Amino acid sequence: MMEKMLRKIFGHSTFRPGQRETIASLMSGEHTISMLPTGTGKSLCYQLPGYMLNGSVIIVSPLLSLMQDQVEQLMMLGEKKVIAFNSFLSYEEKNRALHQLHDYKFIFISPEMLKVDLVIKNLKRLDIALFVIDEAHCISQWGYDFRPDYLKLGEVRESLGNPLTLALTATATHKVKIDIIESLSISHPNEFIYSVDRPNIALKVDRVEHHKDKVDKLIEYLRVVKGPGIVYFSSKKMAEQMAALLKKEGLGEVMAYHGGIDQENRKLIQQQFLYGQLDIICATSAFGMGINKNNIRFVVHFHMPMQLESYLQEIGRAGRDGERSLAILLYANGDEQLPIQLAEGELLHENQIDWMIKWLEANPEAWNKLNDYETEMITLAGLTETNWRILKDFHQVAVDSGKDMYSLHELKDVMLKQMDVKRHKIKIVYDWIHFQSCRRKKILQYFDEEQKIRVDNCCDPCGLSIEDFMRNPTMVKNRNEETDWQRLLAEILINK
Template sequence: MSEALEILKKYWNHDSFRPLQNEIIETVLSGQDTFALLPTGGGKSICFQVPALMQKGICLVISPLVALMKDQVANLQSRNIKAIALTGGIKSDEMIDLLDNCQFGNYKFLYLSPERLQSEWILERLKNIDINLIAIDEAHCVSQWGHDFRPAYLKISQLKTHFPKIPFLALTASATDRVKEDIIKELALEKPVEFQQSFARKNIAYMVFESEDKLFRIEQILKKNPQPSIIYVRNRKSCLDISAQLQTLGFRATYYHGGLSSREKEKNMNLWMEEKAQVIVATNAFGMGIDKANVKTVIHTQLPENIENYYQEAGRAGRNGEKAFAILLTSPSDYFQAENQFINTLADKKHLNLVYKKLNNYFQIAYGEGINETFTFNLNHFCNRYNFPVLKTFNALQFLDRQSILSLSQEFSEKISLQFIIPSKEVLRYMSLNPNDEEIILAILRTYPGIYEMDTAFNSALISKKSNKSEKEVLAVLEKLKSKEIISYRSKTNDASLTFNEIREDERTINRVAKYLEKQNELKKSQLESVLQYVKENNVCKSKLILTYFGEKDTEPCGICSYCISKKRKPNDLESLYTLIITLLKKEDLSSRELQNRTQTTKDTIIFALQTLLEKEIIKIKPNNTYTLKS
């Protein structure tokens, strides 16, 4: 058994490497720069962890994601491997101690963000550490054409001058040909050996279905496939709502989003990992470090932002090699919603400039000052004060974070959570007896329909606006309801934290990064177009569409996606079904569920037939989600 395999067996208890892992490890050990594109589930981290353990010294891992760094360090520590992450919020004294540990304490891995490399004193300390390998994770961040460009990645190439004999290993799970060229150029990789695993996942059936009743469709899917499932939704409210609805339907369901406390995240994750819950409803905060092999179904209820994200999230299905399903449920309104969420909320230069100025005013930072100052920050309060749209402002702050102008913790959980603990009829009775509280309570009930079923994150600034009452009045009513045991109510203290990394220079700061903003906005628009093409294209294999997007040419149809299955259906059977549907609709308007029952056919077949009749403009959907003949 080779030494690499022995280490894999000893620490990870695996008997063999995944495709390309061993070849990448051998190349890194030979001292060559290496580029590795391994799609989701390909096991990128093993490619630098195993060779680092085989050599004297420490592996420097550069990663943009604090959560991912913490997850990998915890994972290594659980295997008795010494690892450290220099994340935000660590004081200088503590950081000096940690770097001393790296230099003298026999540590094997040092994780840090690219922004840390911009500190001269950290760079000086790194020169004194015996580094055996430099691994750049999420390497697509170096490319302006990547889906998460971070200018700080452009500075990584400077490490070449300080560590000329140390091999670089650039790793990514998703990169087009253009992005790959950028990675090699911008990281100054010297004659790199390139490894690229195909993006094809032959066991995953990519399905796209139009459905006016998504919950009913989800119910059918989960009944047919009772194995572990993930449902991806767009926001935290949908997490709670869909999870509660599935529980009402008899499914064991839990949820996961960025606003949960660490304890709640761990509890809900374990419920799903241990299969005490069949399904976990999650935002895209869920996924990093998740390696559950037997996920049967990944369902997206709304359009993803780009193909890269969709491929990674869908790829969490079927890692055991058995047939699995990646299902995207769409409705006509999704296209407008996606445009509103992903395109109309993009910050332009004018809004970015305004947000940056007001942010400095908000914290009373004078021109030429503010560097390294840290503040607690509540996004809703900030937007409420200046009447800014929340999503557009959040995107502006995220952009400033990626440009290293400021550092923003991503925990935007609300300060308050509450739940009504008496029946709705009793709440109505209370309002009739206390008319002064009625507007606030009604605003709460209209905004949070699931507030009777579960503890719900609560935005007091939003309720203040909706009820035309001051925030102070809203909080007073909550205290009153709590004292009368009408609600359970608790305050949280985990506002976001915000650190200014530069002195305040207003327009000079924004002008410097505006060109990146314009490029990123154009990229996001073209990426959403690619998603729409994937959804709307009904004459090409879905797997083939994804592979073409990532630059793989001359691929064969998969035979199992929604398009390929539709091609296998017998034309005569479909023609008779079309005739039957038209006959039924001549008598009355019907929903897809009613048509499925009346025609005694499967859900997939009826949806395919309805989509075909819609495309031929024989039928149309009415606002009440029933089908009718086109006049």
């Protein structure tokens, strides 16, 4: 029955590892946690049972762009009863959707929306067949992308009548998995934990002295390695600058992609990359989620990742067709300072919290209606959007517990602990970069795994041969000859 539905709806003849087991568990009525590597088709694990079960499927997702991608993919399959309920909708669209939720089979929703009483009230009226938490590692304070909004999903789940639940992630340590189970209050779930290893992706780290050396190395690689590919940056500005430089160097069709680009252009760039009109994407972490391009041959990290978990997520965009692919990380001395700065920027500083306490002492009426003072507090305290979200979540818990403004002192301890977690994860990446033995084995040890299979072209300490990932030498030669011919013709015309 499952295979028949797989062929009929999705056009696939076989399941990928972990898909069938996860779906069979849900069809047996068992709460399920599945950790499947990036690129193995986690979305099918809720889409297929959604068609086989009576009732609505609620999918909680942390990224608006990922929601939109999933909605569009379902629509391309002919599904009309699907909606992304998030901040992209206008007030009128949200209001209309709330009164028509019963008409939708798949409802993608952000965790922030689940804090709205009217939303919960309307969800309670539904016959919920399946409650899905995508990117479930966001629940855990030990997860690499901890989201305070995810902490209340256990309460939300209970308020909805404890529906059948699926928690999905690609990367989670044992500690994170335990946090997920406890936070969601799902006792004795079926667990399908697959290796984070992608044997067809070779791992290479290049250590250089200076930033300029990294730029030169990147250009050197992109001249010869087989594409298409993605180059990841931690800075929107750097992604833009490098995209312009790579175009100037004649390295093919290149575009930058980041959260600062408007939605319409982001969608256009995605489509161009999917259909082979672009060779290289210079991107921030905003690019990749929901991008189903099977033939990405390389992923380069120009900046040092903040944790191994996100690094694996991003290199997992490559080689989804099972063919040999390459992951390169470029490191220059002192690169670890950038992820530390980014981590500090995500969290509230002690002096910001002290300022807010003094401000609230002068404006005590603001404590019980903090949202009314959002613009003022963000501007005066210099808060980022992430800072404000952290403050709001902590404030709500404090108000619900009957605490006053001085409970913000507790927030200092929470922020210090979170910074310790982030620094520890950055140190793990730093040590991995400087590791002299098998990089794959080191990653597997971090996730409490043993290396069970020998991988050819494993990593640079194991004797990686970069030539195996190069374009056909004849093609490279012909391209160079063509360039020389064009240059010669240009010179003739100029001299004439």
